[in-house]
Structure formats: C-alpha cells, structure tokens
Amino acid sequence: xxxxxxxxGTELLLGHITNTDAAFVGRSLAAIGAECYHQTTVGDNPGRxxxxxxxxxxxxxxxxxxxGLGPTIDDVTIATLARLAGRRLIEHKGVLxxxxxxxxxxxxxxxxxxLRQALVPEGALIxxxxxxxxxxxxxxYRDKPxxxxxxxxxxxxxxxxxxxxxYLKKTFNLSGVIKSRTVKTTGLAESLINGKxxxxxxxxxxxxxxxxAKLGEVDLKIMAKADDEKAADRNIRKIEAIIRKRxxxxxxxxxxxxxEGAVGKLLIKNKKTLAVAESCTGGLISSRITDSPGSSKYxxxxxxxxxxxxxxxxxxxxxxxxxxxxxxxxxxxxxxxxGVRHYSCxxxxxxxxxxxxxxxxxxxxxxxxxxIALVSGKRRISKEFRFRGTRWEIKFQASQAALxxxxxxx
Amino acid sequence: xxxxxxxxGTELLLGHITNTDAAFVGRSLAAIGAECYHQTTVGDNPGRxxxxxxxxxxxxxxxxxxxGLGPTIDDVTIATLARLAGRRLIEHKGVLxxxxxxxxxxxxxxxxxxLRQALVPEGALIxxxxxxxxxxxxxxYRDKPxxxxxxxxxxxxxxxxxxxxxYLKKTFNLSGVIKSRTVKTTGLAESLINGKxxxxxxxxxxxxxxxxAKLGEVDLKIMAKADDEKAADRNIRKIEAIIRKRxxxxxxxxxxxxxEGAVGKLLIKNKKTLAVAESCTGGLISSRITDSPGSSKYxxxxxxxxxxxxxxxxxxxxxxxxxxxxxxxxxxxxxxxxGVRHYSCxxxxxxxxxxxxxxxxxxxxxxxxxxIALVSGKRRISKEFRFRGTRWEIKFQASQAALxxxxxxx
Numbered sequence: 085x086x087x088x089x090x091x092x093g094t095e096l097l098l099g100h101i102t103n104t105d106a107a108f109v110g111r112s113l114a115a116i117g118a119e120c121y122h123q124t125t126v127g128d129n130p131g132r133x134x135x136x137x138x139x140x141x142x143x144x145x146x147x148x149x150x151x152g153l154g155p156t157i158d159d160v161t162i163a164t165l166a167r168l169a170g171r172r173l174i175e176h177k178g179v180l181x182x183x184x185x186x187x188x189x190x191x192x193x194x195x196x197x198x199l200r201q202a203l204v205p206e207g208a209l210i211x212x213x214x215x216x217x218x219x220x221x222x223x224x225y226r227d228k229p230x231x232x233x234x235x236x237x238x239x240x241x242x243x244x245x246x247x248x249x250x251y252l253k254k255t256f257n258l259s260g261v262i263k264s265r266t267v268k269t270t271g272l273a274e275s276l277i278n279g280k281x282x283x284x285x286x287x288x289x290x291x292x293x294x295x296x297a298k299l300g301e302v303d304l305k306i307m308a309k310a311d312d313e314k315a316a317d318r319n320i321r322k323i324e325a326i327i328r329k330r331x332x333x334x335x336x337x338x339x340x341x342x343x344e345g346a347v348g349k350l351l352i353k354n355k356k357t358l359a360v361a362e363s364c365t366g367g368l369i370s371s372r373i374t375d376s377p378g379s380s381k382y383x384x385x386x387x388x389x390x391x392x393x394x395x396x397x398x399x400x401x402x403x404x405x406x407x408x409x410x411x412x413x414x415x416x417x418x419x420x421x422x423g424v425r426h427y428s429c430x431x432x433x434x435x436x437x438x439x440x441x442x443x444x445x446x447x448x449x450x451x452x453x454x455x456i457a458l459v460s461g462k463r464r465i466s467k468e469f470r471f472r473g474t475r476w477e478i479k480f481q482a483s484q485a486a487l488x489x490x491x492x493x494x
Numbered sequence: 495x496x497x498x499x500x501x502x503g504t505e506l507l508l509g510h511i512t513n514t515d516a517a518f519v520g521r522s523l524a525a526i527g528a529e530c531y532h533q534t535t536v537g538d539n540p541g542r543x544x545x546x547x548x549x550x551x552x553x554x555x556x557x558x559x560x561x562g563l564g565p566t567i568d569d570v571t572i573a574t575l576a577r578l579a580g581r582r583l584i585e586h587k588g589v590l591x592x593x594x595x596x597x598x599x600x601x602x603x604x605x606x607x608x609l610r611q612a613l614v615p616e617g618a619l620i621x622x623x624x625x626x627x628x629x630x631x632x633x634x635y636r637d638k639p640x641x642x643x644x645x646x647x648x649x650x651x652x653x654x655x656x657x658x659x660x661y662l663k664k665t666f667n668l669s670g671v672i673k674s675r676t677v678k679t680t681g682l683a684e685s686l687i688n689g690k691x692x693x694x695x696x697x698x699x700x701x702x703x704x705x706x707a708k709l710g711e712v713d714l715k716i717m718a719k720a721d722d723e724k725a726a727d728r729n730i731r732k733i734e735a736i737i738r739k740r741x742x743x744x745x746x747x748x749x750x751x752x753x754e755g756a757v758g759k760l761l762i763k764n765k766k767t768l769a770v771a772e773s774c775t776g777g778l779i780s781s782r783i784t785d786s787p788g789s790s791k792y793x794x795x796x797x798x799x800x801x802x803x804x805x806x807x808x809x810x811x812x813x814x815x816x817x818x819x820x821x822x823x824x825x826x827x828x829x830x831x832x833g834v835r836h837y838s839c840x841x842x843x844x845x846x847x848x849x850x851x852x853x854x855x856x857x858x859x860x861x862x863x864x865x866i867a868l869v870s871g872k873r874r875i876s877k878e879f880r881f882r883g884t885r886w887e888i889k890f891q892a893s894q895a896a897l898x899x900x901x902x903x904x
Contacts, residue, residue, distance in 0.1 A: 095706060097530050099521030100715065104512050106535070111509030120507050121542060123535035125516070132531060156688050156695065156705060190880060195685035197692075215883060236707070238887065294510065305510075360798075366784025367777035370798040374776025377852050377885055385804045388770075388780040388796030390789070394838065398795065428804065442787050475787060 085256040086119045088144040090136050092152040092161050093235060094127035105150045105233075105240055112244055116253055117260045117309075128152050130164040137168065141228055145256065148248075151235035153218035155197040161232055162221060166205035169225040173203040176210055179219050186217055211247045215239045222251065229255065263316040264307045267327050269334040270300055270343060270488050277302045280330045284323060291319050293327075299477055300484035301343075304331075336491055343487045344372040350494035351382035351432075356460075358490075359385040359428035361399055361420040363411065364438035364454060366390065368483045385428040389420070399423030412437050412449055414466045417457035425459050432460040432493075436486050438469075440478045454482045456489055465493065495666040496529045498554040500546050502562040502571050503645060504537035515560045515643075515650055522654055526663055527670050527719055528556075538562050540574040547578065551638055555666065558658075561645035563628035565607040571642055572631060576615040579635040583613040586620055589629050596627055621657045625649045632661065639665065673726040674717045677737050679744040680710055680753060680898050687712045690740045694733060701729050703737075709887055710894035711753075714741075746901055753897045754782040760904035761792035761842075766870075768900070769795040769838035771809055771830040773821065774848035774864060776800065778893045795838040799830070809833030822847050822859055824876045827867035835869050842870040842903075846896050848879075850888045864892045866899055875903065 089109050095101050106123050113120045122140065126132040133152070140147045152161030166173050180202040187194040201218050204210060211220035218234040220243050231248060233240045252258065269277060274297040278285070281304065284293040290309040295302065306323045310316035328335060337346045351358060360369050360383075370386030373379055387398050392411055395401040400423040401416055409415045417437050425433025438454030445451045450470070457466040467489060471481040499519050505511050516533050523530045532550065536542040543562070550557045562571030576583050590612040597604040611628050614620060621630035628644040630653050641658060643650050662668060679687060684707040688695070691714065694703040700719035705712065716733045720726035738745060747756045761768060770779050770793075780796030783789055797808055802821055805811040810833040811826055819825045827847050835843025848864030855861045860880070867876040877899060881891040 095704060096517070097520050097533060098524045098717075099517035099519070100704070100706065102512055102514050102517045107506070107509035107512045109509070110507050114508045121537060121539070122546075123507060125533035127531060129531070136532075154707075155685050157692075158695065158704075189882065190683070192683065192686075195683075195689060197688055198685050238709075238883065296510075362777075365781070366789070366793075367772075367780030367796050367798065370777030371775070371781045371889075374798070374800065375886055375889070379776070380800050383776075383800050385800065385808065386772075386777050386796070386798030388777065388784070388798075390784065390793050390795065394795045398837075427808075476785060479781075479785070 085146070085252075085258060086121065086144045087113055087146045087148055087252070088140040089120060089123040090133075090140060090147060090149045091123070091125040092128060092133055092149055093125070094158070096125050096151070097127050104237055105235060108237065108241060109148060109150065109244060112249060115262050115264070116249055116258050117262055118252060118256070118258060128158045128160055130160050133161060133164045134168045137165065137230060141226055141230075144228075146229045146231065146252065148231045148233065150233050150240065153201065153232060153234045155195070155201055155217065162204065165223065165225075165230055165232065169205065169223060169230070171205040171207065171223065174206050175202050176204045176219075178212070179204065179210060182212060182219070183217055211243055213239055213243065215242065220247065260309070260311055261313050261316050262307060262309045263313065263320060264305055265320045265324060266339050267304045267306070267324060267331075267335055268337050268341065269302050269304070269331055270336055270484055272302065272331070272334045274302050277304070277331065277334075281327060284326065287323075291323060293323060299473075300481045333492070336488065342375070343484060343491065345376045347487050347491050347494070348373065348376040348379055348382060350491060354494055356432055356494065357382050357384050357430040358432045358434065359387075359424045359430040361387045361389060361424035361433065361435040363389060363395070363420070363436060364440045365436045365479055365483045365486070368479055369434070369436065369486055372483055372487065384430050385424065387424055395420060399427065410449065412439055412453060412455060414455050414457070414468065417455035418459065418464060418466050421457040421459040432458065432490070434458050434486055434490055436482055438478070438482055440475045440482075442475065452478050454478070454485070456482070456486045458489055458493055460493060463493065465489065495556070495662075495668060496531065496554045497523055497556045497558055497662070498550040499530060499533040500543075500550060500557060500559045501533070501535040502538060502543055502559055503535075504568070506535050506561070507537050514647055515645060518647065518651060519558060519560065519654060522659060524717075525672050526659055526668050527672050528662060528666070528668060538568045538570055540570050540577075543571060543574045544578045547575065547640060551636055551640075554638075556639045556641065556662065558641045558643065560643050560650065563611070563642060563644045565605070565611055565627065572614065575633065575635075575640055575642065579615065579633060579640075581615040581617065581633065584616050585612050586614045586629075588622070589614065589620060592622060592629070593627055621653055623649055623653065625652065630657065670719060670721050671723055671726055672717060672719045673723065673730060674715055675730045675734060676749050677714045677716070677734060677741075677745055678747050678751065679712050679714070679741055680746055680894055682712065682741070682744045684712050687714070687741065687744075691737060694736065701733060703733060709883075710891045743902065746898065752785070753894060753901065755786050757897050757901050757904070758783065758786040758789055758792060760901060764904055766842055766904065767792050767794050767840040768842045768844065769797075769834045769840045771797045771799060771834035771843065771845040773799060773805070773830070773846060774850045775846045775889050775893045775896070778889055779844070779846065779896055782893055782897065794840050795834065797834055805830060809837070820859065822849055822863060822865060824865050824867070824878065827865035828869065828874060828876050831867040831869040842868065842900070844868050844896055844900055846892055848888070848892055850885045850892075852885065862888050864888070864895070866892070866896045868899055868903055870903060873903065875899065
C-alpha cells in the first residue's frame with residue numbers, strides 16, 4: 085500500500101513555518117508498513133492543489149492532504165477537492181453542533197466565518213476534531229481515498245493516531261508491523277555514546293539503530309520490522325538489553341517518557357516530597373516537574389529567587405556565604421537547597437545557581453557556570469557544571485542536569 | 495523567475511528528521527523575489543529523483559535539490575543527475591584538495607568513501623563547502639540550472655546565502671526586494687482577528703497579509719515587494735498602521751519580540767518590579783520572564799505553590815478563603831497576588847491558579863478553568879479564563895493570559 089502526503093499552505097512554501105506534520109505523518113505511515121515515496125507541498129491555490137492531488141492519485145493508493153481547512157478565505161482545500169471529485173458541499177449537522185459547542189465553551193459567539201468549516205463534500209466520512217474546529221474528511225475519488233487533515237499539529241496528531249491509522253489498516257488490510265523503541269539518555273556526550281554503540285549503529289534491516297542528539301539528551305532509536313508485534317518486540321528487546329548494559333546510569337527512560345516524568349515516578353515510588361530553589365533556571369525546573377500529571381503528590385514548593393535579597397529572605401542563605409563565595413557558588417547552592425527543604429518541610433531540596441549570560445560573567449566565573457545542590461536526609465551533594473550555548477540553552481541544560489542529579493539520587 | 499525545491503532523503507520520508515532546509519530555502523527565495531510554488535520530497539532513489547527533477551524542470555526556471563550528497567552509497571543525487579543530463583563524472587582537483595585538507599585538520603586519514611564526493615558532473619559549477627565535505631554543484635540541463643546542495647543545515651545555509659543567492663540574482667536578473675513584518679497579538683481568537691482584517695488578507699501582491707495562529711497567539715505577517723528597501727518599508731508601515739488601529743490592545747510586539755520580552759521592556763520603562771505566584775502554571779511564567787536577558791532588573795521573586803499548605807504558609811492565603819471558595823477561585827488568586835507582592839516588597843504581584851487536568855476537575859470547575867490576579871498600587875484585578883487542550887497547552891495559555899494581563903496594566 086502506497087500513500088502520498090500533500091502539504092497545503094503558502095506559509096510552508098514561504099518558509100514561515102517548518103513542516104513538522106509531514107514528518108509526523110511519514111513516521112506514522114512507516115510504523116504501519118505503508119510506503120510513502122513522495123511528499124509534496126503546494127500553496128493555497130486551487131489549480132495547484134488539484135494538479136498535485138491528481139498527479140499523486142496516479143501513482144499512489146491513498147492521498148493524505150494536510151492543511152488549508154481553516155475558517156478563512158485562504159483555506160480552499162475542501163472546496164477544491166469537492167470540485168475535483170464532482171461533489172456538492174453540504175452543511176454537516178454534527179460538525180455544526182461541534183463548532184457551536186467549541187465557542188460556547190469559550191463563551192464566545194460562533195464567528196460567521198467559522199461556519200464554512202461545517203461545509204463538507206457530500207458522502208464524505210467525517211472525523212471529529214476534539215481539539216480545534218476543522219473536522220478531518222475522507223472522500224473517495226477514482227476509488228481511492230483522499231484524506232484531508234487540519235494543519236495544526238495538536239489537532240492533526242491525535243486524529244491521525246486515533247482515527248486515520250485504524251482506517252488505513254482496515255481499508256488496505258495492512259499486516260506486518262514496524263515497531264520502534266527510543267532509549268533516552270542524558271549526561272554523556274553524543275560522541276561518547278556513539279563510541280559505545282558503534283557496532284549497533286551498523287546493524288542492517290530488518291533491525292536498525294539510529295542515534296539522535298538533542299539539547300542535553302542523546303536518544304537511540306531501535307526499529308524492527310517483522311510479521312507480527314511479538315517478533316518485532318523480541319528483536320527490539322534483544323538490542324535494548326545490550327544498550328542498557330552499555331549505557332547503564334545514563335538512561336532515564338524510553339519512548340514518550342521524559343526526564344521530569346521519570347523523576348516523578350521515582351519520587352512516588354520512594355514516597356519522597358520535593359521542593360526546588362532556582363536562580364539561573366528561573367522556574368524552568370519547577371515548570372518541567374509540574375508538566376507531569378499528578379505532580380502535586382510530590383512537588384510541594386518552588387522558589388525562584390533571582391536576587392541576593394530573596395536568597396537571604398526566602399531561603400535563609402547566609403549573607404556571609406553570598407559575600408565570601410558569590411551567588412554562583414557551591415556554598416550558596418547548598419544553602420539554597422537546605423533552605424527550601426527546611427522551609428517547605430519536604431524530604432528533598434534541590435537548588436540551582438549559575439550564570440546564563442549574556443551579562444554577569446567574571447574572569448573566574450564564565451557564562452555557563454552552574455552549581456547544583458541536592459539535600460536529602462544526611463546527604464549534601466553539590467556539583468559544578470559548565471554549559472555552552474545561548475542563554476536559553478544554558479538554562480535548559482542546567483535544568484536537565486539538576487533533574488538528572490535528582491534521578492540518580494532516588 | 496520560478497524556482498522549485500526537491501528535498502532528497504529517505505530519512506525525510508520516514509520522518510526521522512524534519513525538513514527545516516526546505517523552509518530556509520523557501521524563505522530565502524521569497525526574500526529575493528523568486529517564486530516557489532512547489533516543494534517535493536523523494537527518497538534516495540535514482541528513478542524517483544530523476545522523475546521529480548524532470549517534472550520540476552517542466553514548470554520552473556530553476557531546480558534546487560537538497561540532500562543526497564554524502565559519502566555513502568545511499569547518496570545518489572549527483573550520479574543520478576549527471577546521468578539524466580548525459581554528463582560524465584570527473585574527479586575535481588579542487589574538491590579533492592579541500593577533502594584532504596578537511597581531514598588533515600581533524601588529524602584523520604581521508605576515508606576512502608569520502609573520495610566519491612570529489613566526483614562532479616563535467617562542466618558543472620562547483621561551490622566550495624567551508625563547513626563540511628560535500629561541495630554544492632550547479633549544472634545546466636535543458637538550459638536551466640539544477641542546483642544541488644548538501645542537506646546539513648549548517649553547511650547548506652552559509653552556501654545558500656553567500657553563493658546561491660548572488661548566483662540566482664545574477665542569472666535571473668532579479669532586482670527588487672521583499673520585506674516582511676510580523677505583528678503579534680494575543681487575547682483574541684483567530685476567527686475574531688480574521689473578521690477585523692478580512693479586507694487586508696485579501697490584498698493582492700506586491701503587498702500581502704497572512705494570518706498565522708499559534709497556541710495563545712495570532713500573528714499577522716505583512717510582506718511587501720518593491721524596487722528598494724525604502725519603498726517596501728513604506729508600504730509595510732501603511733498596512734501596519736491600519737492593523738495597529740484595528741487591533742489596538744491585542745498587539746504585544748513585532749517580528750522577534752516575545753510577550754515576556756515586551757512585558758520586561760514595559761517594566762523597565764515604568765520602573766516597576768514584579769513577583770509572581772503560580773499554582774497551575776507551575777513556574778512557567780517565572781521561567782518565561784527570566785528567558786529575557788536582564789530580567790533580574792525587574793523580576794525579584796517567583797513562588798510556585800502547588801499545595802494549599804504552601805499557599806497559606808508562603809503566600810499568606812487565608813484558610814477561610816481556601817475553604818469557602820476553593821483553591822481555584824478569584825479570591826485565592828487575589829490573595830496569592832497580594833501575598834507575593836507583600837512578601838517580596840515589589841510593585842506588582844501577579845498570581846495564577848487553575849485546573850490543568852487530567853484530574854482535579856469538578857462539575858462547576860472544569861479542566862481549563864484559570865483565575866489570574868494582578869495587584870499593583872491600589873489596583874486589584876482578577877480575571878477568569880477557560881482554556882482547552884492538553885495539560886501543557888492549558889498551562890501555556892494560562893501563562894500567556896497572565897503575561898498579557900500584566901502587559902495591559904503597565
């Protein structure tokens with residue numbers, strides 16, 4: 085079964101936005117064993133949309149269009165394809181109801197323009213959008229499905245996973261599976277990870293291993309193609325076991341797991357509570373921790389003390405320590421961690437102080453210098469780091485290192 | 495002049511990487527007034543590469559291929575296009591020299607595979623790669639240039655800016671400039687913004703206005719093509735003035751400005767200091783504010799009080815208020831803002847409390863309900879919001895609304 089992706093949007097051609105949808109859909113198609121040999125992008129232009137879809141239908145079994153379903157006059161995908169397939173546009177009662185419900189929830193009168201989104205080609209299959217306003221539409225033309233999806237990723241992704249994949253599997257009787265597993269690490273540079281798994285990266289299909297470096301994280305992605313899920317899982321587990329052995333201590337999770345999520349699980353498991361005092365990370369650690377549902381069970385307080393005064397007043401850092409060692413020092417990090425722990429009556433206090441730039445550096449304390457401290461029971465741990473990058477990159481790497489220090493001590 | 499982009503790489507089709515190159519090249523082409531109506535992605539497959547390039551040459555004046563110039567046997571772009579154009583591959587002395595120099599600098603013996611990268615189509619124009627190993631190649635076919643660029647962005651981008659743009663300008667005699675300006679708004683839904691500027695969105699080139707909705711933000715992008723920068727700027731200013739008049743109060747900045755940056759500027763201008771108390775946003779507001787360099791001038795403290803106890807202890811919220819109205823209420827938001835303001839001795843206290851889900855909702859307090867309060871001088875402002883989306887989306891939208899409330903009160 086061969087599918088083809090057509091992204092629609094002048095903003096894509098102009099490079100105002102990057103086409104992450106095509107990557108997502110490409111990945112999802114590969115995962116169910118559907119082939120995808122072409123991706124095309126055209127603007128919001130009826131002639132070129134019709135031409136691209138016609139061309140694609142000539143060589144593929146299904147066409148997936150992305151974008152151009154919005155409420156504005158620029159959005160011409162549905163009208164164009166209805167005309168191409170010779171179908172009338174009719175008002176869909178269910179979509180209309182959803183539209184009104186969407187705006188009622190927001191306490192806003194349904195805008196007139198939006199009503200266009202309830203016009204769908206006669207006989208088309210409608211897939212409800214539970215996040216935004218434009219439904220996905222599947223219409224047949226020349227005995228092949230044209231699947232029209234809205235562009236915003238947070239609308240497209242759940243619809244594709246919950247509705248389009250089951251539809252494609254059933255319609256094209258797709259068997260055989262490709263499964264993947266991503267093993268996520270932090271704390272070791274890409275080149276060093278690479279050196280430890282070089283032989284695995286050279287493995288040939290049906291099993292492959294890829295390495296992907298992100299800010300403060302290196303992922304290894306294992307992919308296995310097999311007749312059934314069991315066989316694919318078996319092959320993945322074999323490789324995963326080798327990776328786990330070699331990268332012990334650096335792996336924090338798999339697939340959708342995040343470092344903050346992994347830390348949260350460990351806190352729940354060990355029945356520990358946490359409070360965080362942040363200076364240079366400015367609330368990012370607290371924000372990441374509270375990204376996890378249920379974090380109120382273990383996360384009690386966060387304090388962002390950006391000034392020396394607030395380090396003294398809120399956290400009880402000693403003026404002498406600040407004076408003697410400076411705000412970015414091991415001593416201050418430790419006192420911040422002790423202060424927030426004491427204050428919030430929690431098991432673990434975590435603290436970060438550092439210099440993210442562009443100002444604030446001195447000869448002995450460069451931009452990127454970060455001190456992280458953890459206080460738990462009788463343990464007093466502090467670590468010094470030096471990160472490189474922009475202000476935000478240093479901030480993120482510091483939050484990553486702090487969360488990882490916490491993980492390793494749970 | 496019309497150019498077309500063909501991205502080559504199976505990893506793009508499989509969605510292992512996102513196609514940022516196409517966006518960059520699209521943006522760069524628009525900036526010199528070259529039209530680009532099609533972007534295509536194909537795998538590292540000679541047949542499909544040749545077909546895509548032939549198809550593109552039939553409707554465009556120049557074809558730009560990206561990727562497939564690496565040293566491995568997967569990389570077939572150059573060999574395929576040389577065959578298509580009936581050219582021999584010859585070893586290029588200059589490229590060979592660069593290759594050896596590249597590896598000598600790294601103190602590594604030049605790998606044998608890499609020598610393939612010195613094979614170029616006879617008569618082609620070579621553009622040196624000063625970052626990586628693959629040169630860019632321009633070859634003529636059917637009197638039109640095919641421009642082949644390497645895929646890694648840090649190699650492609652400088653080559654495109656320094657060599658390809660001057661080449662295109664000269665070859666196609668491109669004069670004139672295209673300038674753009676993005677006016678950013680928050681606080682009004684896309685459909686409502688759309689209704690207010692419908693006529694502007696319909697303007698035809700050389701001036702165009704586009705609308706782009708993001709989470710908690712709607713942008714209007716004005717583009718103007720003109721003979722020189724001055725004329726383009728003048729046209730942009732005219733449209734911008736109309737937009738500013740119609741969307742007064744919702745505009746927080748332009749181009750690279752962020753909402754947190756705009757708030758920071760206003761705080762500095764008005765010589766005000768700020769402290770933030772967050773519940774459901776979990777530190778995100780503090781983190782966003784401290785993303786701006788120099789934020790220590792106005793941002794004094796942040797408190798993330800996730801539990802009722804910490805709302806009482808750290809912020810002095812009254813137990814009676816918590817009991818009577820619940821943690822997610824107007825009263826608690828106001829007491830949080832007053833508490834953090836008093837505690838940190840600042841001018842403005844900002845507070846947020848809400849329900850981000852997936853748990854915590856009740857019949858009268860659904861997921862997405864957020865109360866935001868601002869206390870400054872004698873002002874006591876509180877607002878209720880209802881957001882939709884995932885936990886993170888609600889969190890972000892709440893941070894956006896809080897920053898916007900602050901902006902409007904500065």
